[in-house]
Amino acid sequence: MTTLNIGFLVGSVSSTSINRRLANALVKLAPEANLNLTEIPIGHLPYYSADHDAAIPAEATEFKQAVENADGVIIVTPEYNRSVPGVLKNALDTASRPWGQNSFDGIPSAVLGASIGQIGTALAQAHLRGILAFLNSPDLQQPEVYLQLTDGLITDDGEITNESTKEFLLGWLRTAHDHFALHAKTKN
Numbered sequence: 101m102t103t104l105n106i107g108f109l110v111g112s113v114s115s116t117s118i119n120r121r122l123a124n125a126l127v128k129l130a131p132e133a134n135l136n137l138t139e140i141p142i143g144h145l146p147y148y149s150a151d152h153d154a155a156i157p158a159e160a161t162e163f164k165q166a167v168e169n170a171d172g173v174i175i176v177t178p179e180y181n182r183s184v185p186g187v188l189k190n191a192l193d194t195a196s197r198p199w200g201q202n203s204f205d206g207i208p209s210a211v212l213g214a215s216i217g218q219i220g221t222a223l224a225q226a227h228l229r230g231i232l233a234f235l236n237s238p239d240l241q242q243p244e245v246y247l248q249l250t251d252g253l254i255t256d257d258g259e260i261t262n263e264s265t266k267e268f269l270l271g272w273l274r275t276a277h278d279h280f281a282l283h284a285k286t287k288n
């Protein structure tokens with residue numbers, strides 16, 4: 101099976117982010133699903149402005165190229181006030197412009213997230229899927245991952261302490277692999 105090069109975005113810049121812990125766990129599991137995960141950082145991106153369309157900032161150009169070069173993008177996000185955090189929305193807006201140069205066009209994606217509450221980022225992911233649809237990024241529909249990250253479930257360096265959670269996430273990565281491979285042909 102072909103190993104795919106997948107970029108990932110973390111929708112939190114918190115130094116204690118539980119979504120960062122989830123991302124670290126995915127990086128560790130990914131080789132078993134024939135995926136090579138590399139972070140595409142978003143925390144340093146300038147706030148998107150239409151002014152940038154005429155002179156794209158270097159950070160934005162680098163970010164857009166990383167998305168375009170990936171075989172797919174995984175987005176690991178918290179839910180903030182029942183939607184996606186601003187830092188993630190800014191990254192998606194940055195990727196989408198200038199008009200006609202949408203970096204997500206045809207790039208397959210897969211989303212998941214962790215929350216401290218039982219809702220497990222469900223509303224943030226629903227909003228995110230709407231954005232990805234507009235960006236013409238085919239996103240993995242099932243299985244959905246709404247993870248309530250309780251104390252100790254994933255260590256800071258990404259060790260998953262619960263076997264069934266580990267199996268579930270590995271299964272998700274394997275399905276994501278099939279999704280990325282299937283949609284590779286639609287990439288520009």
Ligand SMILES: Cc1cc2nc3c(=O)[nH]c(=O)nc-3n(C[C@H](O)[C@H](O)[C@H](O)COP(=O)(O)O)c2cc1C
Binds near residue numbers: 214
């Ligand atoms: C501004 C803000 C808004 C939040 N809104 C939600 C929410 O709508 N739903 C939810 O489940 N948790 C919410 N939370 C709690 C987050 O689930 C929790 O802070 C989580 O640790 C954030 O993910 P992170 O650690 O990866 O940044 C909110 C937290 C913050 C700081």
